[in-house]
Structures are given as structure tokens and as C-alpha cells.
Amino acid sequence: xxxxxxxxxxxxxxxxxxxxxxxxxxxxxxxxxxxxxxxxxxxxxxxxxxxxxxxxxxxxxxxxxxxxxxxxxxxxxxxxxxxxxxxxxxxxxxxxxxxxxxxxxxxxxxxxxxxxxxxxxxxxxxxxxxxxxxxxxxxxxxxxxxxxxxxxxxxxxxxxxxxxxxxxxxxxxxxxxxxxxxxxxxxxxxxxxxxxxxxxxxxxxxxxxxxxxxxxxxxxxxxxxxxxxxxxxxxxxxxxxxxxxxxxxxxxxxxxxxxxxxxxxxxxxxxxxxxxxxxxxxxxxxxxxxxxxxxxxxxxxxxxxxxxxxxxxxxxxxxxxxxxxxxxxxxxxxxxxxxxxxxxxxxxxxxxxxxxxxxxxxxxxxxxxxxxxxxxxxxxxxxxxxxxxxxxxxxxxxxxxxxxxxxxxxxxxxxxxxxxxxxxxxxxxxxxxxxxxxxxxxxxxxxxxxxxxxxxxxxxxxxxxxxxxxxxxxxxxxxxxxxxxxxx
Amino acid sequence: xxxxxxxxxxxxxxxxxxxxxxxxxxxxxxxxxxxxxxxxxxxxxxxxxxxxxxxxxxxxxxxxxxxxxxxxxxxxxxxxxxxxxxxxxxxxxxxxxxxxxxxxxxxxxxxxxxxxxxxxxxxxxxxxxxxxxxxxxxxxxxxxxxxxxxxxxxxxxxxxxxxxxxxxxxxxxxxxxxxxxxxxxxxxxxxxxxxxxxxxxxxxxxxxxxxxxxxxxxxxxxxxxxxxxxxxxxxxxxxxxxxxxxxxxxxxxxxxxxxxxxxxxxxxxxxxxxxxxxxxxxxxxxxxxxxxxxxxxxxxxxxxxxxxxxxxxxxxxxxxxxxxxxxxxxxxxxxxxxxxxxxxxxxxxxxxxxxxxxxxxxxxxxxxxxxxxxxxxxxxxxxxxxxxxxxxxxxxxxxxxxxxxxxxxxxxxxxxxxxxxxxxxxxxxxxxxxxxxxxxxxxxxxxxxxxxxxxxxxxxxxxxxxxxxxxxxxxxxxxxxxxxxxxxx
Numbered sequence: 001x002x003x004x005x006x007x008x009x010x011x012x013x014x015x016x017x018x019x020x021x022x023x024x025x026x027x028x029x030x031x032x033x034x035x036x037x038x039x040x041x042x043x044x045x046x047x048x049x050x051x052x053x054x055x056x057x058x059x060x061x062x063x064x065x066x067x068x069x070x071x072x073x074x075x076x077x078x079x080x081x082x083x084x085x086x087x088x089x090x091x092x093x094x095x096x097x098x099x100x101x102x103x104x105x106x107x108x109x110x111x112x113x114x115x116x117x118x119x120x121x122x123x124x125x126x127x128x129x130x131x132x133x134x135x136x137x138x139x140x141x142x143x144x145x146x147x148x149x150x151x152x153x154x155x156x157x158x159x160x161x162x163x164x165x166x167x168x169x170x171x172x173x174x175x176x177x178x179x180x181x182x183x184x185x186x187x188x189x190x191x192x193x194x195x196x197x198x199x200x201x202x203x204x205x206x207x208x209x210x211x212x213x214x215x216x217x218x219x220x221x222x223x224x225x226x227x228x229x230x231x232x233x234x235x236x237x238x239x240x241x242x243x244x245x246x247x248x249x250x251x252x253x254x255x256x257x258x259x260x261x262x263x264x265x266x267x268x269x270x271x272x273x274x275x276x277x278x279x280x281x282x283x284x285x286x287x288x289x290x291x292x293x294x295x296x297x298x299x300x301x302x303x304x305x306x307x308x309x310x311x312x313x314x315x316x317x318x319x320x321x322x323x324x325x326x327x328x329x330x331x332x333x334x335x336x337x338x339x340x341x342x343x344x345x346x347x348x349x350x351x352x353x354x355x356x357x358x359x360x361x362x363x364x365x366x367x368x369x370x371x372x373x374x375x376x377x378x379x380x381x382x383x384x385x386x387x388x389x390x391x392x393x394x395x396x397x398x399x400x401x402x403x404x405x406x407x408x409x410x411x412x413x414x415x416x417x418x419x420x421x422x423x424x425x426x427x428x429x430x431x432x433x434x435x436x437x438x439x440x441x442x443x444x445x446x447x448x449x450x451x452x453x454x455x456x457x458x459x460x461x462x463x464x465x466x467x468x469x470x471x472x473x474x475x476x477x478x479x480x481x482x483x484x485x486x487x488x
Numbered sequence: 489x490x491x492x493x494x495x496x497x498x499x500x501x502x503x504x505x506x507x508x509x510x511x512x513x514x515x516x517x518x519x520x521x522x523x524x525x526x527x528x529x530x531x532x533x534x535x536x537x538x539x540x541x542x543x544x545x546x547x548x549x550x551x552x553x554x555x556x557x558x559x560x561x562x563x564x565x566x567x568x569x570x571x572x573x574x575x576x577x578x579x580x581x582x583x584x585x586x587x588x589x590x591x592x593x594x595x596x597x598x599x600x601x602x603x604x605x606x607x608x609x610x611x612x613x614x615x616x617x618x619x620x621x622x623x624x625x626x627x628x629x630x631x632x633x634x635x636x637x638x639x640x641x642x643x644x645x646x647x648x649x650x651x652x653x654x655x656x657x658x659x660x661x662x663x664x665x666x667x668x669x670x671x672x673x674x675x676x677x678x679x680x681x682x683x684x685x686x687x688x689x690x691x692x693x694x695x696x697x698x699x700x701x702x703x704x705x706x707x708x709x710x711x712x713x714x715x716x717x718x719x720x721x722x723x724x725x726x727x728x729x730x731x732x733x734x735x736x737x738x739x740x741x742x743x744x745x746x747x748x749x750x751x752x753x754x755x756x757x758x759x760x761x762x763x764x765x766x767x768x769x770x771x772x773x774x775x776x777x778x779x780x781x782x783x784x785x786x787x788x789x790x791x792x793x794x795x796x797x798x799x800x801x802x803x804x805x806x807x808x809x810x811x812x813x814x815x816x817x818x819x820x821x822x823x824x825x826x827x828x829x830x831x832x833x834x835x836x837x838x839x840x841x842x843x844x845x846x847x848x849x850x851x852x853x854x855x856x857x858x859x860x861x862x863x864x865x866x867x868x869x870x871x872x873x874x875x876x877x878x879x880x881x882x883x884x885x886x887x888x889x890x891x892x893x894x895x896x897x898x899x900x901x902x903x904x905x906x907x908x909x910x911x912x913x914x915x916x917x918x919x920x921x922x923x924x925x926x927x928x929x930x931x932x933x934x935x936x937x938x939x940x941x942x943x944x945x946x947x948x949x950x951x952x953x954x955x956x957x958x959x960x961x962x963x964x965x966x967x968x969x970x971x972x973x974x975x976x977x
Contacts, residue, residue: 388617388624389557394555397665400665401669412665416659419661427650435632469549
């Protein structure tokens with residue numbers, strides 16, 4: 001039974017996605033119950049996956065029994081286990097938030113579960129065509145999730161997302177085709193075994209493949225300068241969508257990309273293309289410019305969106321250092337960032353819902369009106385800046401250590417500098433909310449935030465503290481993943 | 489005797505409980521007073537251990553070799569913790585009177601007690617990372633106190649404070665990361681004699697320079713001092729406590745820790761940065777005194793005096809000589825006691841007369857004899873005239889520089905003492921012997937004393953008397969510092 005676990009997880013998510021609208025049309029009151037219990041079971045299954053991956057090591061699964069070079073290959077290793085667990089936890093909390101807000105749209109839940117299924121598929125895919133299929137599912141559902149608000153800006157954002165990401169998908173598909181042409185395989189393990197020969201025979205084709213992958217996945221990860229779709233999409237989308245897309249979806253594309261890089265191309269490729277340096281430069285630019293753009297924003301959601309651009313930079317940086325500590329930093333930052341950013345997005349959602357304001361300048365004096373929400377926001381912001389006992393500090397620590405191991409002191413300065421830049425755009429929000437008085441004649445009409453809306457935010461905020469003090473636990477799993485990727 | 493962790497988190501627990509209950513908000517000040525007294529008592533339970541020269545260490549949380557939260561209770565930490573926590577009690581009592589008619593008292597007391605816990609963390613931190621953690625938290629916890637009045641000026645000052653402090657902390661973090669990379673972990677616990685590996689002379693210079701720069705921000709070493717005079721917009725108890733005692737001393741204390749417990753004084757002697765920094769400190773001592781001379785705003789003058797006096801402490805640390813270090817450590821104690829008295833007096837004057845500038849304070853001694861008497865006593869100490877407490881540290885510093893054989897430093901110390909006298913005594917003379925200029929109507933009616941309320945006056949008088957008492961009976965700091973010296977040299 002446990003053997004089929006990876007497929008069962010994805011199937012469960014797909015089936016839940018389909019029955020939710022069904023149940024909604026039959027008996028409306030049942031929808032939240034089904035959604036939440038679906039989310040809970042999802043967490044349990046994911047934890048089981050993680051447990052299995054840690055216990056039994058990497059588990060390969062071939063649906064339909066088609067092995068070797070044509071069949072679909074699914075892998076359940078600590079990386080996949082960790083990611084599905086992380087995703088299911090954040091996913092569940094965001095589901096609670098949606099239920100708390102009281103969205104009466106079964107389609108929204110359905111799309112959410114579809115997205116969840118595609119994410120699980122991406123992290124567990126071990127052959128690139130299967131990967132591509134799940135990425136397409138994820139693309140379509142993401143577009144729908146952004147556009148579901150049906151406002152002009154939402155449709156505009158969704159359209160931008162669709163067009164640019166479709167270009168990305170095209171690049172990836174082309175790359176996959178070329179890779180298949182020169183190696184004859186789609187399974188990552190098999191490609192890896194052929195790559196040394198291919199590197200000698202077709203170095204230029206492989207360079208092309210790599211270029212296509214960098215652009216394609218770069219768009220999907222929103223790595224600078226391919227991030228242009230991100231601010232519009234995130235700021236126009238419904239808050240839970242932005243929270244999920246920002247905190248996890250883009251990062252999971254990153255995992256998929258770097259899994260290919262580490263398994264297939266690394267380290268042979270470095271003789272052909274200076275891949276590490278290219279990615280490092282892109283990451284460094286993302287970190288600095290993302291932060292600079294964030295400072296100039298007046299809209300709270302857009303500020304958070306640009307901050308995502310900067311944070312993706314950290315993760316890409318960690319992966320592209322090709323050192324143990326760098327990888328640890330990247331994985332740790334994916335986990336920490338998911339909690340920090342979803343806290344901030346949901347808190348921002350509460351703020352916007354109860355005041356109707358999005359401009360940072362108009363948030364003066366809100367701290368005393370929405371103390372719980374703002375406390376959570378503050379914790380997450382401080383974690384983002386990297387104040388020590390909170391979780392963000394530790395991932396930055398490992399990233400710096402990784403940069404030093406890779407002999408790149410400039411990157412260390414960039415990371416430290418960007419912490420200061422983070423402070424420069426997060427602290428003013430907090431200071432304004434707590435210590436400024438609203439301008440005369442601009443008294444607030446603040447809708448009361450109900451506990452069911454702020455409890456998810458509080459849980460996420462508290463987990464930023466817990467993950468900081470208990471950073472040992474994720475590190476255990478991460479260490480396993482790192483040894484796996486570094487091949488030692 | 490309890491774990492240092494308890495002392496540090498007691499305020500946090502208190503605040504969380506207070507926030508959860510959220511009733512009887514006006515009782516918070518009494519609660520805060522109670523907690524600070526408990527903490528002081530807990531700190532003093534370490535005294536017997538310190539007296540024997542033992543060092544208590546404990547590890548709270550170990551993430552890996554490098555990242556661990558580690559505490560160390562030793563003589564220097566005890567000195568810093570004891571001085572701060574005692575003065576905290578006085579400040580809270582003083583605040584009862586001073587903050588009476590201001591708004592947001594609840595917030596004020598909450599952050600006041602949180603900062604106490606964090607300051608204890610700074611005092612008892614056992615490695616650089618723990619130190620850095622509390623150092624950074626101290627910035628955040630004191631920020632709401634600095635901008636308490638929330639005026640435009642206060643917000644600007646607060647911004648400056650944040651920018652300076654966070655940048656300084658970032659530089660420290662950079663240095664810590666470099667160190668931990670070089671030492672490959674497990675070497676970062678404070679140990680007397682130093683833990684920095686020898687053999688990386690160039691890197692050691694860089695790391696040392698970075699650390700010094702970072703800590704210089706809070707220690708207000710010129711040219712990184714500019715936030716301090718601006719921060720004087722804070723309520724006077726805050727200026728007194730943080731900008732004379734806790735915050736600035738945390739910077740100095742950081743310098744002390746890195747010189748003697750990370751690098752070790754033997755190694756520091758060989759580093760090129762040491763000489764440069766010594767020159768900067770000397771410039772700071774003299775220049776800040778000169779600038780103080782020209783300040784008319786009393787609190788600003790005190791602020792520049794603080795900058796100069798902190799230079800004394802850093803100088804003591806950088807003399808790298810037992811007598812000199814003793815002088816520096818004594819001066820942590822003396823300066824805290826003296827400067828808080830001076831600030832309290834300035835606050836009392838402002839509270840009663842709403843006068844900020846020295847030029848308006850002529851003749852005020854006749855109206856507020858206790859306050860100005862205390863001010864006069866503390867000024868004597870600042871200059872370093874014998875029965876007062878200030879003499880001990882200056883004498884030790886002088887003999888330290890004599891041991892070092894540096895006539896220049898001795899000369900500059902004497903010059904600075906003269907400058908101190910030059911900017912403190914005119915205030916006192918003005919206050920007692922000049923006629924009142926344009927007294928406003930209200931004061932003429934009450935033709936007599938108009939001292940501040942008792943909650944303000946009593947801390948001032950006790951502190952002023954203690955500057956003399958400790959000047960005569962100086963056993964307590966001597967015992968503690970002796971152990972520190974024995975441990976280091």
C-alpha cells in the first residue's frame with residue numbers, strides 16, 4: 001500500500017478538487033467541512049510521504065509499470081517529502097483563512113486543490129515530460145486563481161501572467177525536446193547517464209537547452225529580470241492566491257529547475273557554460289533591485305510582491321553556489337520564506353479587508369486598531385529582516401556561509417546589505433502603523449477582524465518564531481536532501 | 489542563584505501576561521517596578537559566586553557548532569547587569585513622577601521592562617552571536633521609547649537611531665559570519681585570552697575593524713555619534729537610562745568583550761587597527777568635550793559629555809593594561825551613576841520650569857536647591873574631584889596610561905578633565921550665584937522653592953548621595969573588577 005503513496009497523494013488531491021464543486025451543488029453547508037478535512041488528510045498523507053522518504057530513502061515509482069526511457073517516473077525522496085509537507089501545511093492554513101473570510105465559491109477551492117496536485121506532481125516528477133505536464137496544469141490553475149476576482153486589474157494581471165508564463169513553458173518544452181533528441185531519454189536519471197557523451201558530442205545544443213531552461217524556469221520563478229509579470233499578478237489577485245503563489249509556487253519551480261541542474265548538468269556543464277556565475281549574478285541583481293523597487297512602492301501588496309522578487313534571489317543564490325551550506329540555506333529559506341511571506345500576505349489581506357486601504361501612507365495608527373494582525377505582521381517582517389531568534393536569520397546565515405565557502409565575499413556584502421534594505425521598507429510600515437497618528441479628518445472606519453480571520457495569521461506568525469528556535473528540525477531533513485543533491 | 493535565562497525572559501513573560509489580561513492598565517507601572525526589583529535581587533544572588541572568581545556558563549540552544557545561544561555570568565557581566573538593573577529601579581520610580589501627564593504610559597512601561605530583560609541578555613551573553621542577538625533586540629525595544637512623544641522631531645530622531653544602529657549591527661553580523669567561517673565553528677564562546685585563531689593577521693585586522701565599527705555606533709565613538717544628541721528628544725528618564733547607561737554601555741561592553749574575550753589582549757596589541765582606534769577615541773574624548781562646551785541645551789550638553797565619557801571607558805579598554813582596564817570598568821559604574829543623576833536633574837528642571845537651555849537657568853539653584861545640589865555633586869564626580877566616585881576611575885586611567893608610558897594620553901586626560909570642569913561648573917555657578925533673569929509670572933508668585941514632586945526628587949537625592957558614598961566606600965566595584973582582571977591578565 002505504502003508503495004503507491006506518491007501517486008495516491010496526487011490522486012487524492014485531484015479527486016478532492018473534483019468533488020468539492022459537486023458537493024457544493026448538492027449541499028452548500030458541507031463545502032467548508034469537506035475542504036478543511038481534505039486539507040487535513042492532505043497534511044497527513046504528506047507527512048506519511050516525508051516519513052516514508054526519510055525511512056526508506058529515495059523511492060522510485062513507475063505508474064503502469066512502464067519503466068526505463070519511455071515511462072513516467074515519480075520519485076519520493078526527502079526533498080519531495082519535505083516540499084509536499086511544507087506545501088500541505090501552508091495550504092491548509094490558507095484554506096482556513098479562505099473559509100474564515102467566507103468565500104462562497106466552490107471553484108476557488110477546486111482550483112486550489114488542483115494547484116496543490118500539480119505542485120505535488122512537480123516536486124515528485126523524475127522525468128521531464130511529466131514535469132512539464134504538471135507545470136502546465138499549474139499554469140492554467142494559477143491564471144484562473146488570479147482572474148477569479150473578475151475585476152479589470154485582476155484580468156489584466158492574469159493575462160500578463162498567462163502570456164509571459166506561456167512563453168516560459170514554450171521555452172521549457174523546446175528545451176525538453178532538444179534534450180530528448182540528443183540523449184534519447186526523458187527520465188532524469190537516464191539523461192544524467194548520457195550527459196557526459198552529449199557534452200562532448202553536442203556542447204552547443206546543450207548550451208541552448210540550458211539557455212532555454214534558464215529563461216523558461218526563470219520566468220516561472222520570477223527571477224530578475226524575468227519577474228515583470230509578478231507585481232501585477234500578485235497585487236491584483238485575491239489575497240489567498242497571492243499568498244500561495246508567492247510563498248510556495250514560484251519556489252517549487254525553483255526546486256524543479258535545480259533538481260534538473262544538479263542531477264543532470266552538474267558538474268559537467270561548468271566546462272561549457274559558466275552557469276553558476278550567470279545564476280549568481282541574476283540572483284544578486286534580484287536581491288538588490290527587488291529590494292530597491294520595494295522601497296519605492298506605495299501600495300502594500302505591490303511592496304510585498306517586489307519583496308518576493310528579492311527573496312527569490314536568495315533562494316536562487318543558495319542553489320547556484322553549488323556548496324553544501326549554500327544548498328542548506330536555499331532549502332531553509334524556502335521553508336522560512338513560505339511562513340514569513342504567507343503571514344505577511346494574509347495580514348495585508350486582513351488590513352485591506354477591514355480598512356479598504358492599500359497605500360502604506362494611509363495605514364497610520366492602524367496598529368492599535370488591529371493589534372493581533374499587526375503583531376503577526378511585525379514578527380514576520382522582523383524575521384524577513386533577519387533579527388536573530390527568528391527564522392529568517394538562520395537561512396541568511398547559511399547563505400552567507402555558503403557564499404564564503406564558494407569564495408564569493410561580494411555576495412556576503414550583498415546579503416547583509418539587502419537585510420538593511422529589507423529593514424528600510426518593512427520598518428516604515430510598522431512604525432507608521434504603531435506610532436503615527438492618522439491625519440486629521442481621516443478617521444478610520446475599521447471593520448472588526450474576526451478571530452477566524454486572524455487566527456491563521458497568528459499561527460503562521462508564531463511559526464516564524466518556532467522555526468527560528470527549533471531550526472534544528474527542518475535542518476535534519478534538509479541535511480538529507482543536501483547530501484542527496486550533492487551526490488555524496 | 490538562578491539561570492541567567494530566567495532573568496532575561498522574566499520581563500517577556502510578564503509583558504505577555506499583562507497583555508493577555510489587559511485590565512487595570514494603570515497598575516502596569518507598579519508591576520514593572522516589582523519585576524525590576526526582583527531582577528535586581530536575582531542579579532545580586534550571583535555576587536558570592538563572582539566574588540570567588542567563578543564563571544557560570546550555560547547553553548540554552550545549540551543549533552550547530554556555530555549557532556548557539558550561550559550565556560556566561562562573569563565579573564564584567566555582573567558589573568554591567570548590577571549597575572543597569574539598580575538604575576532601572578530608580579528610573580522607574582522617577583518615571584512615576586515624570587511621565588504622569590504624558591500619554592501612552594502603558595506602552596512606555598512595557599518597553600521599559602522589556603529593555604531591562606534585553607540589557608541583562610547583553611550583560612550575560614556568552615558568545616558573539618548571543619551578544620549580537622540582544623544587541624539588535626535592544627535597538628528595537630528602545631526605539632518606541634525614543635520616539636515616545638511621536639512628534640515630527642522625535643520620529644526623525646528615531647529614524648536616525650534605527651538607521652545608525654541597524655547598520656552598525658549589520659557590520660557586526662558580517663564580522664561574526666567571517667569569524668565563524670574562519671574558525672569553523674565552536675570557537676566563538678567568550679574566553680579570556682581570546683579565541684580568534686592566530687595566523688590570519690590580515691583577516692583578523694579586517695574582522696576587528698568591522699566589529700569595532702559596529703560597536704562604535706552604540707558606544708557613540710565619533711564620527712558615528714550623531715544619533716545620540718538627536719535622541720535627546722526622548723523623555724528624560726529614557727535619555728537618562730539608555731543614553732547614559734544601558735544602550736551606550738552595551739556598545740562599550742561589546743568592545744570590551746571583543747578585545748579581551750574574542751581576540752585576547754595579546755593579539756589586539758599586534759593589530760594595526762588598535763592604534764588607529766586609540767587615536768579615534770582620544771579625538772572623541774577631546775572633541776566631544778569641546779562641542780559640549782558650546783551646547784546651550786542642557787540635555788544636548790549632557791549627551792556630548794556622554795560621548796566624551798564613553799571615550800574614557802573605551803580608552804581604558806584599549807590601554808591593554810590591568811590598571812587601565814580597571815579604570816575603564818570602574819568608569820562604566822561611575823559614569824552610569826553620575827550621568828543618570830545629571831539627566832534626572834535636567835529632567836526635574838524641565839518638568840518644573842519647562843526650561844531646556846542653560847542660559848535660562850540662571851538663579852535656578854535658589855529655587856531648586858536639592859536638584860541643583862545633586863547636579864553640583866554629580867558635576868564634581870564628572871570632573872573627578874576626590875571624595876566623589878569619579879575620581880577612582882580617572883586615577884586608575886591615569887596610572888594605566890602611566891604604565892603604558894604614554895605622556896600624551898595622560899596629558900589629554902587632564903585636559904579633558906579641565907574641559908569637563910569648563911562645561912559643568914558654569915551651570916552650577918550660574919544656578920546658585922546669578923540672579924534670575926526674566927522669571928515668568930507664575931514663578932514670582934510662588935516666591936520660594938519649587939522642587940519637583942517627590943517621586944522625581946527622591947531618586948535624584950539618593951543617587952547624588954550615593955556618588956559620594958561610593959566614592960568613599962568603593963569596595964563593591966573593586967571586588968568585582970579584581971576578579972575580572974585576575975581572569976584576564
